[in-house]
Amino acid sequence: MNYARPPARSDLETIPRLPPWITSGRAQTLEDVSFLSGAALSHLHLVLRHDAVPKPLLRNRLALRAAEACVAFTGRPERAGELRDEIALLRPGDQPGPAGQVYQMWMRAVERPVSIRSLSRAMPHQGPERIAVWLDQSGAGQGGPVDRAALVLGAVLADAPRLEADALVLADATLAQALGWDHVIPLLAGGLMRRDMRKTDDDLRLACHEAIVTSVTEAARLAGDLAHRTARLRAVAPKLRARGSDEAVQMFLTRDAVAPSALVSLNSGRSARRFCDRLVELGVARELTGRDTFRLYGV
Structure with missing residues (x-):
């Protein structure tokens, strides 16, 4: 296997940094917060286009964080270490426990390009027809990406209030499709609180916009960190x-x-x-x- 040339330090330094005004702004209205979330997503879009960013690894690690948040929503005690153990040490033919199933769902959701088929693979307990109906709640292209994701999130939770993880996977899938991303990037779960999951309409939209600003900040930082770490690994790989x-x-x-x-x-x-x-x-x-x-x- 031939490895691409490890990015030079100057290449790594060209990964854009999140402008501080996005996170330091004291937005109070829905319009103000939606402006900041849009700016944050535009920044993340640029980060994801950078060749030095290991996108599969970034999605995988964000999937762990999303799963950890979803498991916490249910009141279960498992955290990142236990979730890693459940999946990485799983024996062939065995099935993970409830918390491991949540992590496995997120891992499968980010693994392949987003589609009804890939989402059905991630959520085999949901039929593709039901997934399609929920995704249609995004308004057939109406509204901004975060607003459309919030509509799907609210629609799933209205039908099945206990399926927080499923709702968040489909909301992030809606966000990815609206932004033209090939894969799901787990963002909303890492920024929403449990109480946010019971909000509706404008209150839910506001919570989602705020969650995006928080999560993009962390995702962009993680992307830069992983870019440097994988560059070092690629540098020693030929040896x-x-x-x-x-x-x-x-x-x-x-x-x-x-x-x-x-x-x-x-x-x-x-x-x-x-x-x-x-x-x-x-x-x-x-x-x-x-x-x-x-x-x-x-x-």
Whole structure:
């Protein structure tokens, strides 16, 4: 596998920074907040177009944060570490628990280009016809992207008040389609509070606009951080001599957490563990659990 030239530092520094006036503004009206959310989304659009940003990895990590928020909405105690364990350490043929199912849904939602088919794959408990009906609530193109996402969010919650995670996936899918993005970018879940999920009409729209400003701030920061981390990994990748290392590195470039057992290209569990430890020694990966066994790694 041939790796693209690692971005030079000057290339990384061209990733645009979020203008401080977007987050420092004291907007109070719906019109003011919608202006700020639009500016934030325009900025994120530019960030996502930058070649140095590892978009699959960014979506994967944002999916974890969205799942964590959705699980918290239900009152369950699982947080990011437990969610990682449920999916990364899942054995073939096993099914994750309720919290892991939420994370799995978000991971599948961001994995493929957004469509009714891909959303049905992410939410097999919902039929494609029902998903299509909910997405149609966006008003057939009427209103701005965030307003359309809020309409879908409200429509799903009106029909099924306990399906917060499903509602947020479909709202973010609506947002992505309205903005012309190929994939779902999890944003709303990370900025909404549990009490916001019971709001309606203008109150819900206002909460969604405010959530976008908050979430885009974090997503843009994370995109820059991941761009620098993956640039370091790409720089050392050609020096890794283990057979199958190309495929292994690619997993680190696209997944939030990697279990050594998933690195089947390295042919043995011992080789995979040594490979992961080598990446940690080189400073291009981190061990994420703090455990001595059943470890997970990520950039």
